[in-house]
Amino acid sequence: MKLLGTNTSPYVRKVRLVLLEKNIPHEYVVDPPREPGSLVVRVNPLGRIPALILDDGFCVFDSTVIADYADTLNDDPILIPRTDPEARLRVKRWEALADGIMDSAIVARNESIRPNEKQDATILGLHNRAISNALEYASELLSTNAWCEGDDITLADLALASALIYLDLRQAERDWRGTHANLAGWFARISARPSVQATLT
Template identity: 40%
Template sequence: MKLIGSLASPYVRKVRVVLAEKKLDYQFELENVWAEDTIISQWNPLGKVPSLIMEDGTVMIDSRVMVEYLDTLTPVCKLLPPNGRDRADVKCWEALADGMVDAAVSVRLERTMRPPEQQSEEWMARQMRKVHLSMKSLSEKLGEQAYCAGIHYSLADVAVGCALGWLAFRFPEITWRDDYANLARLYDKLSERPSFKDTAPQ
């Protein structure tokens, strides 16, 4: 397998963490989708990373699709329950973490890709409200549990950890560590895992 991505993307990091946890071999190829000479569209018509090129040459897109598939490839470190409500709950954690990042990414793009006179403060405030409400919800859902889905490390933790890591990287002004001590404890614990250490955004 070959993973096309960047070193900063939280969506790419999520897939890289899962690949590491599952002990799967792959090639990692860097691609800057914002560069004028990007060739990302040859793999993904949406122009996004990550893109996962399979052994038969077909391409898988969307990190949520990828990680669900990768979890089926080996019994090592099962990250998703086999079925039912427990599986849906883990996927809901992932959806909330990814959605929080989606909102923050839109703010970053507004700030960095548009001239100041064209930026919408109202739009950015709307997106940042989503970020803060999502973080509050994640903290409330986590409570005093050891991990997001209870006592076991799962894809929920991978998604939340990658989201928090990206916010710390791109939005250091957001004081989530001070505001949500339980999220800070979870992130610090996840950061000790080799899969997280080796994929820190840069």
């Protein structure tokens, strides 16, 4: 299978982390959707990354569907709980929270690169506030736990790590470590994993 993406997209990083943590053989192809000749616009009607092309040509999108599919391919580790519906719900909700941070950070980024006089302060305020609230929520939910959900790594951790890496990239001035020491400690540990390191190079 072939994963189309870019190194900066947080949704792509989430999916890459799933594939790497589960040791699923794949080819990672950098394919920015807006570049002439991009493959993704031909295989994904939405023209968005990540897109996973299976060996028979079937194209899987979006990142939530790819992560869900990839997790079914082996049990080592199981990243989305299968037998406990409530644990499953909690992991999927973590993913939604992290994806929401990514969504807002991308809107804020797109707004902030417009000429000053064209920037919409309301949009910027709305999305930056949503990010702050979501971080506060994540910090309370994580509390002093080692992992977002349960006793081991899950998709929740991979999604949150991807969102925070994107914030560091686009909002370096946001001191989320200073405001949420527990998130900072958790992030330092997850960042040291070979999977995360592999996506940062």
